Amino acid sequence: MNSNKRTTLIEILIIIILIPVVLLISWKVGDRQYYLTSVIVMILIMIPFFLRFERRSPSARELVTIAVMAAIATVARAAFVMVPHFSPMSGVVMIAGIALGPEAGFVIGALTAFASNFVFGQGPWTPWQMFIYGLAGFIAALLAKKGIMSEKHRIRTALIGGLLILCVIGPLLDTATLFLESMMVNNLSAKAIYLSGLPVNAIHGAVTCVTLFVLCKPIKEKLDRIKIKYGMMEGSNKNHEI
Numbered sequence: 001m002n003s004n005k006r007t008t009l010i011e012i013l014i015i016i017i018l019i020p021v022v023l024l025i026s027w028k029v030g031d032r033q034y035y036l037t038s039v040i041v042m043i044l045i046m047i048p049f050f051l052r053f054e055r056r057s058p059s060a061r062e063l064v065t066i067a068v069m070a071a072i073a074t075v076a077r078a079a080f081v082m083v084p085h086f087s088p089m090s091g092v093v094m095i096a097g098i099a100l101g102p103e104a105g106f107v108i109g110a111l112t113a114f115a116s117n118f119v120f121g122q123g124p125w126t127p128w129q130m131f132i133y134g135l136a137g138f139i140a141a142l143l144a145k146k147g148i149m150s151e152k153h154r155i156r157t158a159l160i161g162g163l164l165i166l167c168v169i170g171p172l173l174d175t176a177t178l179f180l181e182s183m184m185v186n187n188l189s190a191k192a193i194y195l196s197g198l199p200v201n202a203i204h205g206a207v208t209c210v211t212l213f214v215l216c217k218p219i220k221e222k223l224d225r226i227k228i229k230y231g232m233m234e235g236s237n238k239n240h241e242i
Contacts, residue, residue, distance in 0.1 A: 011048040015106065015138065019044055019131050026127060027179050037127040038114055045110045045134055048103045062232045065223070066104055066111075069096040073112040076211075078119045085203045089116065090136050090169065091211025094161050097137035098144040098151070098216065099223035105137025128176035136169050151217040158216070162209030170201030 019041055026037040073096065077089035093112060097105020110130040117126050140161065143149040149157045174197035178190055226232065 011103070014044050014047055015135070023128055023131060023176075026124070034122070034124040034126055037124075038122075038130060041110065041127045041130050042114065045107055045130070048106070061226075061230050065226060065232065066096075066100070066108055069100070069104075069223075070108045070111040070115060073108060074116045074119075077112070077116040081119060085200045086207055087204065088207055088211040088215075090133065090165055090204065091161060091208040091215065092219075093133055093137040094140035094149075094164075094208070094212060095216050095219050096223075097139075097141035098149055098157075099220045100141070100227075102138045102141040102145075105141040106134040107137075108134075109137035110134035124180055125176060128180070129173070132169060132172045132176065135172070136164065139164060139168070151220040154213050154217060158209045158213035161212040162205040164205075165208045166201050166205035170197060170204055173197070174201070 022037060022040055022044070026033055069092070073089050073092040076092045077087045080086045080088070089112060093105065093109040096108045100108070110133060113129040113133040114126060117123075117129070140149055143160065149160055151157070171194065174194050177197070178193045
């Protein structure tokens with residue numbers, strides 16, 4: 001098995017199995033361990049990113065670019081703190097994933113959730129949000145690799161991003177709420193939480209759709225230029241080919 005396949009399997013193991021297991025253990029233990037859980041999740045999400053660079057250490061430019069995108073996404077959420085459920089953050093995270101790849105997309109989504117909750121409030125929901133928003137960046141990047149999401153097809157990309165929030169990310173956030181608010185999960189509590197979350201997810205999806213339509217192309221083009229110029233991330237291979 002070559003290194004790329006091995007790294008991909010480790011990514012799947014961490015994102016699909018290990019992090020959810022850590023979250024479920026944290027839920028069983030209780031709310032007081034959420035800072036420790038956040039740190040564990042943060043360590044886990046960095047493993048796939050650094051495994052991709054096992055043959056070459058990440059440059060300072062790469063780490064700074066990820067930090068800057070996480071800061072932009074954090075500001076995008078914090079700037080609308082007074083407007084309920086209105087957050088372009090997910091759109092920015094998806095753009096980062098599309099431009100920088102799955103590992104960076106996951107890291108940026110998770111770091112953004114952690115950092116922005118210093119404004120919105122830290123709590124037992126933080127590690128769950130880190131995982132779910134990281135997943136948004138990760139899925140968008142995978143779709144971009146398949147050519148499904150692209151700055152060249154803004155309308156399609158925007159619609160897919162909005163549907164991703166409405167049908168996947170939003171319901172996952174509702175599921176986290178279901179676990180955190182009730183130790184006794186039943187059909188009645190689940191139905192109430194999912195129904196109450198539907199309008200919130202619709203607003204979130206609509207904002208994400210607009211964010212992708214307006215910002216995907218200019219941000220992606222700028223990040224592509226940085227990648228090619230400095231031989232960063234996935235752009236490094238292209239740079240060598242040119």
